[in-house]
Amino acid sequence: MQLYSTNNPDNIVDLKEAVLKSLPKDKGLFMPTHIPKLSSEFFDRIEDYSFADIAYEVATKLIGSYISSDDMRGIIDRAINFPAPVKMHDDTIGTLELFHGPSLAFKDFGARFMAELISYFIKGEEKNITILVATSGDTGGAVAAGFYNTPGIEVIILYPKGKVSDLQEKQLTTLGKNITALEIDGTFDDCQAIVKQAFLDPELTKKYNLSSANSINIARLIPQSFYYFEAFKQVKKYGKKVVFSVPSGNFGNLTAGLLAKRMGLPIDHFIAATNANKIVPDYLETGIYEPKPSVATISNAMDVGAPSNFTRLLALYDNDYNALKTDVSGFHLNDEDDKQVMRDIYNKYKYIADPHGAIGYAAIKNFQKSNPDYLGIYLETAHPAKFLNVMNDVLSVPTVVPERLQAVADKEKVAHLLSSEFEATKNWLLKR
Numbered sequence: 001m002q003l004y005s006t007n008n009p010d011n012i013v014d015l016k017e018a019v020l021k022s023l024p025k026d027k028g029l030f031m032p033t034h035i036p037k038l039s040s041e042f043f044d045r046i047e048d049y050s051f052a053d054i055a056y057e058v059a060t061k062l063i064g065s066y067i068s069s070d071d072m073r074g075i076i077d078r079a080i081n082f083p084a085p086v087k088m089h090d091d092t093i094g095t096l097e098l099f100h101g102p103s104l105a106f107k108d109f110g111a112r113f114m115a116e117l118i119s120y121f122i123k124g125e126e127k128n129i130t131i132l133v134a135t136s137g138d139t140g141g142a143v144a145a146g147f148y149n150t151p152g153i154e155v156i157i158l159y160p161k162g163k164v165s166d167l168q169e170k171q172l173t174t175l176g177k178n179i180t181a182l183e184i185d186g187t188f189d190d191c192q193a194i195v196k197q198a199f200l201d202p203e204l205t206k207k208y209n210l211s212s213a214n215s216i217n218i219a220r221l222i223p224q225s226f227y228y229f230e231a232f233k234q235v236k237k238y239g240k241k242v243v244f245s246v247p248s249g250n251f252g253n254l255t256a257g258l259l260a261k262r263m264g265l266p267i268d269h270f271i272a273a274t275n276a277n278k279i280v281p282d283y284l285e286t287g288i289y290e291p292k293p294s295v296a297t298i299s300n301a302m303d304v305g306a307p308s309n310f311t312r313l314l315a316l317y318d319n320d321y322n323a324l325k326t327d328v329s330g331f332h333l334n335d336e337d338d339k340q341v342m343r344d345i346y347n348k349y350k351y352i353a354d355p356h357g358a359i360g361y362a363a364i365k366n367f368q369k370s371n372p373d374y375l376g377i378y379l380e381t382a383h384p385a386k387f388l389n390v391m392n393d394v395l396s397v398p399t400v401v402p403e404r405l406q407a408v409a410d411k412e413k414v415a416h417l418l419s420s421e422f423e424a425t426k427n428w429l430l431k432r
């Protein structure tokens, strides 16, 4: 597998370099030079494949012989070891539950696969790797769980003070060992900017062998395509055209779905569903891309004002706005409507959807008004118990907290509080 930089098609690297470096020096993003298609026989017989088998087929097709089939099988079997079930509400709409992993969010897929790939690539090397990662909520927990206790890898997580839920904060501040949390007195965009700047800082890159686990890393993106195939397998029997609705922030999840489509997955349409941070829905409507400071919402994992995967989204369509618009529609919802939709879903189906998934649901309902023949699947991107304050405020029924989440809630938080200036994080990193 070879990858190019979206800022310079002649800047070509192999997968190891793309995964370990995260970002090209020219500040573009790595994208595959070639996106192969899976055979029609694979889709004809997809029901015969387990989720791990599907992931193996997709990964092998994309990555090629670069990783031996035995090694790849091991990587997949360790990383993709929990299910991604589609729960149908009725014959027209269902949800793809992506929260059955260790941190209860879809980011577990990316984080676990990435931890496996990095371990594989650094086997036998002497210098430790330091993963720097900014989180708007769920990335931190997934990355912390995915890399916890992995030899040769240290993880430093930056999160915005007061802008992640209590349980999310606990997930990234209570593990200890090779996991360190920096509480930044600023926004998620500040955290992301600090991480980006750190990679370009000569003093830091001299001291540390830095890598990133944000969705800008291609190792996060690849495994997120697997569950679109797995979902298709489960709804194929309906014989309908399928639309996926993807609650989005940095747009890694949606980009992975579009990558699956490019690999031949027969999905007709996608919806980019956001909260009030509607940069991409606005772009789809007007053709003008205008990043803005993020605003805080009850779907905090999507509070992103400058989506880091936007360039990739466009690159998949050769920067052709009209081509992108053919496959992707935009949708956005404010907090008050989001709360009402959460109540509607519960009243109608007795299903408890989290504030992110509920926006995806509303997007499907809106799409089906003019496209009633489509089967709609919205991605349930995290378990509702990760947002207990919101859930208990909105629904009169209690949200049950899974045991593995309750276990971290009882532990003590350890984090280093720093200002949002890049220098604060830089000095902290240089001093330790």
Ligand SMILES: *Cc1c(COP(=O)(O)O)cnc(C)c1O
Residues within 6 Å of the ligand: 105, 106, 107, 137, 138, 139, 215, 247, 248, 249, 250, 251, 252, 253, 254, 301, 302, 356, 381, 382
């Ligand atoms: C990260 C996250 C999102 C946004 O995903 P992107 O790939 O950044 O668009 C949506 N919902 C939840 C619960 C998340 O954790």
